[in-house]
Amino acid sequence: MLNLPDRKRIYVATQPVHGSCGVDRLVSVVREQFGENPLSGDLFCFFNRRRNRVRILIWDRNGFWVLTKRLEFGRFEKVNLQVPRVELDRAQLAMLLEGIDVRTTEYRPHFYRQQRIQAGSAGDGIPLAT
Numbered sequence: 001m002l003n004l005p006d007r008k009r010i011y012v013a014t015q016p017v018h019g020s021c022g023v024d025r026l027v028s029v030v031r032e033q034f035g036e037n038p039l040s041g042d043l044f045c046f047f048n049r050r051r052n053r054v055r056i057l058i059w060d061r062n063g064f065w066v067l068t069k070r071l072e073f074g075r076f077e078k079v080n081l082q083v084p085r086v087e088l089d090r091a092q093l094a095m096l097l098e099g100i101d102v103r104t105t106e107y108r109p110h111f112y113r114q115q116r117i118q119a120g121s122a123g124d125g126i127p128l129a130t
Contacts, residue, residue, distance in 0.1 A: 013034075042058075
C-alpha cells in the first residue's frame with residue numbers, strides 16, 4: 001500500500017523510459033522534459049516500453065527514493081498523449097497501479113457539508129450542529 005500525502009502533485013511520463021535508468025537519468029528527465037523541479041517532493045512516475053514496470057521518483061528532504069513495481073502478468077494502462085507528462089491525483093494513480101482503466105471509470109460527485117454551530121437552548125450551554 002502506497003500512502004500519498006494530499007499536497008503533493010503526481011506526474012506520469014507519457015513516453016517510456018529505459019528500465020536501466022538510474023536516479024540521475026530520471027532527475028534529468030524531470031528537469032528537461034517535464035520542466036519541473038525534482039527536489040519539490042512531487043512524485044514522478046515512469047513506465048518502461050513494455051509497460052510491465054513502473055518507477056516512482058520522490059525527493060525526501062535529503063535524498064531520492066525510487067520505488068519500483070514489476071508486474072508478473074499484464075501491463076499498466078497506456079497513456080497516449082502528445083505531451084511529455086500528465087498530472088494525476090492520488091485516486092487515479094492508485095487505480096493505474098492496481099490495473100483499473102482510468103478512462104472508463106465513472107466518477108461520482110462528492111458532497112462536503114459545511115456545518116454551522118449554533119448556540120443551544122438557554123441554560124444548557126451545549127452548542128447544536130445544524
